[in-house]
Amino acid sequence: MTFLTEPLAYEFFLRALAASAVVGLVCAVVGTYMVLRGLAFMGDALSHAAFPGVVAAYLLGAPFYLGATVAAVGTSLAIGWITRHGRIRGDTAIGVLFAGMFALGVFLFSTIPNYVGDLFGFLFGQVLGISSTDLITLTILGIVVLAIVAVFWKELLYSTFDPLGAGASGLPVAALEYLFLGLIAMTIVISLQTVGIILVVAMLVTPAATAQLLTNRFSRLILVASAIGIVAPAIGLYISYWTNTASAALIVLVETAAFLLALLLGPRTGLLRRRRIAA
Amino acid sequence: MTVVATLPSVRLTDVSVGYEDLPVLENVDLMLLPGSLTAVVGPNGGGKSTLLKLIAGLLRPWSGQAEVFGAEPGAHARSVAYVPQAEVVDWSFPVCAGDVVMMGRYPRLGPVRRPGARDHAAVAEALEQVGMTKFARRQIGALSGGQRRRVFLARALASEPDLYLLDEPVTGVDHATHVDLMTVLDAEARAGRTVIASTHDLAAAAHHFRSIVAVNRTIVAHGDASLVLDTDVLLRTYGGHLLFVGDRAVLIDDAHHHDEPPAGVVHHHDDEGGTPGRRP
Numbered sequence: 001m002t003f004l005t006e007p008l009a010y011e012f013f014l015r016a017l018a019a020s021a022v023v024g025l026v027c028a029v030v031g032t033y034m035v036l037r038g039l040a041f042m043g044d045a046l047s048h049a050a051f052p053g054v055v056a057a058y059l060l061g062a063p064f065y066l067g068a069t070v071a072a073v074g075t076s077l078a079i080g081w082i083t084r085h086g087r088i089r090g091d092t093a094i095g096v097l098f099a100g101m102f103a104l105g106v107f108l109f110s111t112i113p114n115y116v117g118d119l120f121g122f123l124f125g126q127v128l129g130i131s132s133t134d135l136i137t138l139t140i141l142g143i144v145v146l147a148i149v150a151v152f153w154k155e156l157l158y159s160t161f162d163p164l165g166a167g168a169s170g171l172p173v174a175a176l177e178y179l180f181l182g183l184i185a186m187t188i189v190i191s192l193q194t195v196g197i198i199l200v201v202a203m204l205v206t207p208a209a210t211a212q213l214l215t216n217r218f219s220r221l222i223l224v225a226s227a228i229g230i231v232a233p234a235i236g237l238y239i240s241y242w243t244n245t246a247s248a249a250l251i252v253l254v255e256t257a258a259f260l261l262a263l264l265l266g267p268r269t270g271l272l273r274r275r276r277i278a279a
Numbered sequence: 280m281t282v283v284a285t286l287p288s289v290r291l292t293d294v295s296v297g298y299e300d301l302p303v304l305e306n307v308d309l310m311l312l313p314g315s316l317t318a319v320v321g322p323n324g325g326g327k328s329t330l331l332k333l334i335a336g337l338l339r340p341w342s343g344q345a346e347v348f349g350a351e352p353g354a355h356a357r358s359v360a361y362v363p364q365a366e367v368v369d370w371s372f373p374v375c376a377g378d379v380v381m382m383g384r385y386p387r388l389g390p391v392r393r394p395g396a397r398d399h400a401a402v403a404e405a406l407e408q409v410g411m412t413k414f415a416r417r418q419i420g421a422l423s424g425g426q427r428r429r430v431f432l433a434r435a436l437a438s439e440p441d442l443y444l445l446d447e448p449v450t451g452v453d454h455a456t457h458v459d460l461m462t463v464l465d466a467e468a469r470a471g472r473t474v475i476a477s478t479h480d481l482a483a484a485a486h487h488f489r490s491i492v493a494v495n496r497t498i499v500a501h502g503d504a505s506l507v508l509d510t511d512v513l514l515r516t517y518g519g520h521l522l523f524v525g526d527r528a529v530l531i532d533d534a535h536h537h538d539e540p541p542a543g544v545v546h547h548h549d550d551e552g553g554t555p556g557r558r559p
Contacts, residue, residue, distance in 0.1 A: 036372065087299070154385045161372050161382065164363045168335035169386040169438060170356030216373045216418045 007241045016127045019135050020233030020251060023194045024203065026142040028229030029149055030187045031204035032222045033180060035212065037160050040205045041091060042079070042181070045098035047188045047200040049075035051105030054122050054192065059108065064122070065137060068192055072185035075101055080181050084174070125196030125248025127237070138190045145186050148179070156180060157218060194233075195248040203229070206255040213259070213266040228258055286349050288313050288442055288473035289334055294343035296333050303329040307343070307498050311475065311490075313441070316468035318484035319477040320507070321494035322517050327477035328364065330494055331444045334475065335361045347442065357386050360435035361444045365427060365451070370420040376430045377415040380405050383437035405433040408463055425456030432460055436467075443467065445476040449483065461487040481507045 007013040034043055053071025057064045075097050082093040109119060121129065130138075149156070159166040159173045167173040184204075191200045211224035236251035243250075263269055289311040297303040304326040311317055319327045332338045333345060336353025348355045360383065383405070384398040394402075406412045409429040419427060428448055435443055443464065449457045465487070468474045478484050484491055485504040493499040493506060493516040500512040507513065 151390050154382075154388065155390060157374075158382045158385050161374060161379075162363060162368060164332070164335075164337060164367065165361050165382075165434070166386075167337055168353075168356060168359055168361030168444065169383070170353075170359075171386055212373065216420075217375060218373045218378065221373050 003242070004238070007238065012128055012130075013237070013241065015130050015132060015135050016237055016247065017234055019130045019138060020127055020194050020237060021230045022139050022142045023191045024207070024229035024231075024233045024251075025226055026145050026187050026190055026229075027200075027203040028207040028225040029146060029222060030183055031206075031229075032208040032211070032225045033149075033156055033160060034184060034204055035208040037180070039184070040201070041094055042076070043184060043188070043204040044201040045079070045094045046072045046076055046185050047192070047197045048098050048105075049101035050185075050188055050192060051102055051122070051197055052108055053105075055105050055108040055112075055119060058116065058119060059112070064192070065141075065189060068189045069186065071101065072188050073182055076181035076185045077178065080178055121196070122192050123196050123198055124246065125194055125199060127194045127247050127251075128240075130193055134193060138193070141186060141190050145183055145190070148183060152176065152179065195251060199248050199252045202252040202255060206252070206259050207232070210255070210259040210262045213262040213269055216268075228255060232258060285313055287311060287346075288315070288348060289475070290344075290346045291333075292344040294333065294340045294345050296329060296338050296340050298329075298338075302341070303496070304333070304494070305497055309492065309498055309501065311473055313473050314468055314471050316465060316474045316487075316489045317476070317492055318488035318490075319475060319492045319494055320479075320481055320484050320516070321499070325495040325516070326497075327494055328446050330492075331361070331446050331475065331477060334442075335359060335444050337361070355441075357438075358441040359444065360438045360440035360442070362431045362435055362446060362448060364446045365424065368427075368431075370427070372419065375416050375418050376411055376422065376426075376433075377402060377406065379419055379430050380415075380433045380437050383434040386438065401437045401439070402433075405436040406430075408436055409433045410459060423453075425452040428452050428460065429456060432463060436463070441472050443472060443474045443476070445474070447478065448476050450479055457483065 031043070034040060050068040050072040053067035053069070054064045055067075056062075056071075057067025060067075079090070079093050079097055082088055082097075083090040086093065088096075109116075112119075118126075155166075155171050155176055159171055159176045163173050187204065188200050191203055195203050207225040207228040208221070210228055211221045214224055215221055232254040233251045236254040237247055239245075239254070240247040240250040287310045289309060291307050291309040294307040295302055295305045296307075307330070309330075319330055321327050329338065333340060334347055334352055336347070336351070336356060336359070345352050347353075348358060380402045381394055381398065384394055384401060388394060388398065403412070403415075406415055409432050411426065411429050411433060414422060414426060414430075419430060422430065432445070432448065435445070445464075448464075449460055452460070461483075464474050464476070468489070476488070485507045488504065490501070490503055491506045492501045493512055495516045495518070499516045500506055500509070
């Protein structure tokens with residue numbers, strides 16, 4: 001039992017558990033729609049695009065949430081606009097803006113003469129260093145994202161499944177697309193401190209991908225993804241505590257392990273099923 | 280049905296429309312009345328789908344005037360049910376047949392509200408109408424091609440529209456499904472709704488629909504089912520895809536991209552032409 005209870009004596013560990021559960025849940029919910037819309041690459045792009053915003057906020061002495069939100073939302077709107085109006089495919093637009101924005105972040109970073117540990121934290125995650133103010137902020141932002149999904153879940157589902165049918169029957173498909181890009185951007189901002197820019201995409205994609213292996217009903221998909229999103233970070237944090245290793249990496253590794261387990265044992269792809277059929 | 284000065288469901292006046300800067304349809308004039316059951320025929324790339332999307336409000340006209348129920352397309356969107364071609368649907372999507380049909384109720388529900396008893400009843404009735412009650416909980420990808428088309432028609436029915444826009448609703452389906460779906464659409468038209476469906480199958484168009492619109496970059500002809508017997512109309516619609524064998528025109532539609540017998544052939548159904556269309 002001390003294995004489970006000892007870390008709970010530390011406030012920083014409790015804060016990390018709470019923060020990563022909130023982040024895991026929000027990522028799983030938004031990530032489910034993201035995977036169904038084929039926007040997995042978008043998650044990676046927007047997290048990298050947030051970096052210059054974080055660095056700029058540091059240089060200006062502004063809160064990082066503000067800088068990251070402006071950069072990520074701005075980039076997501078730009079990608080959406082270019083895809084709709086330019087003669088460029090979506091994945092190409094994402095590729096250009098994603099690398100360009102990250103380069104801008106690295107450039108701004110290199111103008112800072114001294115070593116800034118905080119900014120490295122945004123790249124690789126610093127869940128154990130989250131303050132109570134950060135925890136409150138990311139919980140409020142997380143509730144906002146979940147509330148927006150709760151209001152528009154039907155409309156988002158219909159416009160994801162059949163944009164033409166949804167549009168013809170009166171749903172504002174373009175506005176819903178921009179809204180969803182905004183939700184991805186906000187989710188990434190919430191996740192930056194916990195898992196870092198480089199690993200956010202896993203938090204978004206992996207729980208939904210795992211759930212897809214286990215069920216083919218949307219309602220169950222989002223529930224299974226949420227459960228993974230909440231439980232996996234806790235397991236990762238305990239392993240990280242007892243092995244003294246990088247917490248964000250372990251959270252993602254636990255989720256990846258869950259995915260591989262589902263791949264191996266799941267009802268549709270699993271080896272067990274093959275054996276049952278053979279028997 | 281009493282003849283009243285009915286407002287046309289669809290009225291297009293000198294409309295041109297296309298994608299990016301490529302025009303697909305030019306100088307289109309068309310008027311369809313409530314209760315009409317219209318097949319849109321024409322070659323691939325001739326603008327059948329574009330015409331449906333224009334009426335659905337999914338494409339804005341470049342020029343000319345488009346009206347649906349007396350307003351610009353899209354203004355009465357909740358009275359419109361659009362069913363896309365089977366090819367554009369992701370069949371691995373995690374929804375079952377009943378979920379898809381329920382989507383037809385979403386626009387009238389609006390945000391926040393969850394489907395209630397009336398919505399569940401409408402879904403059950405729509406599934407019943409297309410003979411899919413047994414398959415309500417089956418994932419859509421696990422259904423046959425014909426069953427998928429039945430489910431999409433049920434979604435349209437559940438939305439209780441006044442205008443049906445169906446892109447290739449019976450392409451590649453089995454005979455029983457074809458007959459069942461056309462029976463449902465015929466009943467909807469007789470109840471005063473407007474039904475417009477694109478189709479590759481000229482024989483079926485002549486057999487099952489009451490009016491036919493031949494499209495090839497513009498409206499080539501609009502009339503009753505005997506239109507597909509008119510070699511002049513066929514020639515102007517299909518151009519080089521027509522082959523004349525004696526006095527019969529044979530349609531060589533080489534661009535089929537679905538599972539159907541290869542070259543579509545014009546069948547003559549002299550004995551069973553549809554009732555005359557309501558030509559304006």
